[in-house]
Amino acid sequence: MSAADPAPAEDFATAVLDWFERHGRHDLPWQHPATPYRVWISEVMLQQTQVSTVIPYFERFLARFPDVESLAAADRDDVLAHWAGLGYYARARNLHRCARMLVSQHNGEFPHALDDVAALPGIGRSTAGAILSLSRNAPHAILDGNVKRVLARYYAVPGWPGQTAVARRLWTLSEAVTPRRRARDFNQAMMDLGATVCNRQPQCQRCPLRSDCRGLAEGDPTVYPGRRPRRQKPLRQTTMLIIHGHGGILLERRPDTGIWAGLWSLPEATGDPETWAREQLGAGIQLLEESPATLRHEFTHFSLEIQPVRGRLMDETVVADNDRLWYDPLSDEAPGLPAPVHRLIHQKEPSE
Ligand code: SF4
Missing domain, CATH: 3.90.79.10 (Nucleoside Triphosphate Pyrophosphohydrolase)
Structure with missing residues (x-):
């Protein structure tokens, strides 16, 4: 196997999990306790926003809406006021709708089946996988922006992930490398690796995947993932x-x-x-x-x-x-x- 050949899936997972033990983030507010409700709120906040920005919003939001019931019972104005500043307000409106649906249709609990969670307002496949794996260690893969970046570089996947074929390839890879027994740690590790090492300017010398990373072996991993085709914004x-x-x-x-x-x-x-x-x-x-x-x-x-x-x-x-x-x-x-x-x-x- 040459330096540019990806490692088998188990070796990939082992390298990432070993790195996580020493360098991963273990003290994020939504990890203690990592209930489905807290993980859900954090995941939705993190969809467009960095961890350091999210933390004070998360703490304020949880102080006001500590559980699904309090969020479902709140006025929408109150929810929006606690979201103000995070932007992308459709997320807050969907949180509110979703909380009401959880209370009226699921006894205030998140369902256990991935498809049922992914059918809730504002929750896609990756967020559903994150909620279930990070809170219950359910064996689901995720594909958020960080995971897309790591996988696209490591496997040198060309193309913009907004295109269906590229996304489908990345999902296949994510499912292949996610270990069934330790999806919780692995998914958190991949998010941490993407946020702190394989980020905009990747620090490959610190990366546990560097010896097999195809993007690095090609010379410039930052060409992955491919950019969205440019178009002038009106x-x-x-x-x-x-x-x-x-x-x-x-x-x-x-x-x-x-x-x-x-x-x-x-x-x-x-x-x-x-x-x-x-x-x-x-x-x-x-x-x-x-x-x-x-x-x-x-x-x-x-x-x-x-x-x-x-x-x-x-x-x-x-x-x-x-x-x-x-x-x-x-x-x-x-x-x-x-x-x-x-x-x-x-x-x-x-x-x-
Ligand atoms: S070696 Fe570099 S480009 Fe490859 S996954 Fe690690 S940080 Fe990313």
């Missing part, structure tokens, strides 16, 4: 109004579909802000000079350019209702605000 532009009145700033609840669905946000004006205020609020606004600078926010499929305009309500007739509130950034507890809106609101207040 640019959308909007004007957001920071309207001062009633001792706070006017917020509106976003519709239930589209970006930031269900979160609180600044009103968006189409056309002239003063006309918009007269038509939508039935009140005039006086534009102020101290508007914050334009802000750009990147979504997966488009970029959003926000032009903030600051104004003051001329008469205080606009009242709060279910979909409107006056938020005092200095004293009120923050409702669920998208990160760029939070940034705009907490910039300098106008001088009186």
